[in-house]
Amino acid sequence: MPNTFRTTAEGMIHHSGGRMTSGRVNILAILLAEQQAITHREIERHLLGKLQLDRVTLYRVLEWLANKHLIHKVISDDRVWRFHANHKLHLQQHAHFKCTRCARVICLDDLPAGRDWSLPIGYQLQEIELTVKGLCAECV
Amino acid sequence: MPNTFRTTAEGMIHHSGGRMTSGRVNILAILLAEQQAITHREIERHLLGKLQLDRVTLYRVLEWLANKHLIHKVISDDRVWRFHANHKLHLQQHAHFKCTRCARVICLDDLPAGRDWSLPIGYQLQEIELTVKGLCAECV
DNA sequence: AAAATAATGCAACAGTGTTGCAAACAGTAT
DNA sequence: ATACTGTTTGCAACACTGTTGCATTATTTT
Numbered sequence: 001m002p003n004t005f006r007t008t009a010e011g012m013i014h015h016s017g018g019r020m021t022s023g024r025v026n027i028l029a030i031l032l033a034e035q036q037a038i039t040h041r042e043i044e045r046h047l048l049g050k051l052q053l054d055r056v057t058l059y060r061v062l063e064w065l066a067n068k069h070l071i072h073k074v075i076s077d078d079r080v081w082r083f084h085a086n087h088k089l090h091l092q093q094h095a096h097f098k099c100t101r102c103a104r105v106i107c108l109d110d111l112p113a114g115r116d117w118s119l120p121i122g123y124q125l126q127e128i129e130l131t132v133k134g135l136c137a138e139c140v
Numbered sequence: 141m142p143n144t145f146r147t148t149a150e151g152m153i154h155h156s157g158g159r160m161t162s163g164r165v166n167i168l169a170i171l172l173a174e175q176q177a178i179t180h181r182e183i184e185r186h187l188l189g190k191l192q193l194d195r196v197t198l199y200r201v202l203e204w205l206a207n208k209h210l211i212h213k214v215i216s217d218d219r220v221w222r223f224h225a226n227h228k229l230h231l232q233q234h235a236h237f238k239c240t241r242c243a244r245v246i247c248l249d250d251l252p253a254g255r256d257w258s259l260p261i262g263y264q265l266q267e268i269e270l271t272v273k274g275l276c277a278e279c280v
Numbered sequence: 281a282a283a284a285t286a287a288t289g290c291a292a293c294a295g296t297g298t299t300g301c302a303a304a305c306a307g308t309a310t
Numbered sequence: 311a312t313a314c315t316g317t318t319t320g321c322a323a324c325a326c327t328g329t330t331g332c333a334t335t336a337t338t339t340t
Contacts, residue, residue: 021306056319057318073217079327081297097263119272121277127272127274128272136262159337161287180328193289196288197287200288
């Protein structure tokens, strides 16, 4: 089962026409396995033992994966990027939930669609970033 | 007219029971005068000439004002806090718009209300952070 | 005016993320 | 297999935003 993520990761990287490096495969596999969006540090912790990787390389791999739309970044009010793999569900825009106590971030299903966001005249919408904050089931 | 903001600022600070310092008055007046949420650096720039103030003090004043709910903070994907005065309109939760070209941030009217945000069972909603990204009228 | 309390300035720090450049590597052609 | 080419990596140093501790200064109270 754990190997499935690895294989999926390899497939995704191959499909996006990039070089197959162990950093990319491992990191994408970790993000695929994870249910929630995790930080750079948490990824580093997951890599311990598996693969030695420089901090900078990790950043660059994450940037590369995000550019290829294989993962996406979420910012939250602790000013830290969190990363999550783009499963099919997540290719469309969606909201995130962040627990104000344990800082866990999960992806919510989708955006309230079809709304007119009442932008001023002349403004052009590109993207919506919605984070719902509160307590997760474990922290309630 | 510019003095109005000063007077309003003084009133707000007095009303919230804090000490009246020139830093607080000036900074709040600047934020009241500003139509959009601005960064720590932009506030510093506004202060030039008016008042000499340490970087750290500016941070602390902003933190104090936010705790007293006289202003509010917005985070965005450049990982920088932006601050905006709480006019009456903004006491309730509201959305923000950020221009992806000039980084200008403005407040939108209000949140799409009465929605069930489809949180997982056991999750508890506290606050909603919604940023609409796109191009502002000048950058289109 | 003096005392009590809170805010400020300074220096040093912490954390995340970035840049430049030489060395190592993956993919491809020979 | 081997050599080539351009990417990717590791390292060191940096940039930026924001924080902490403590002595000094300012505001408010008595």
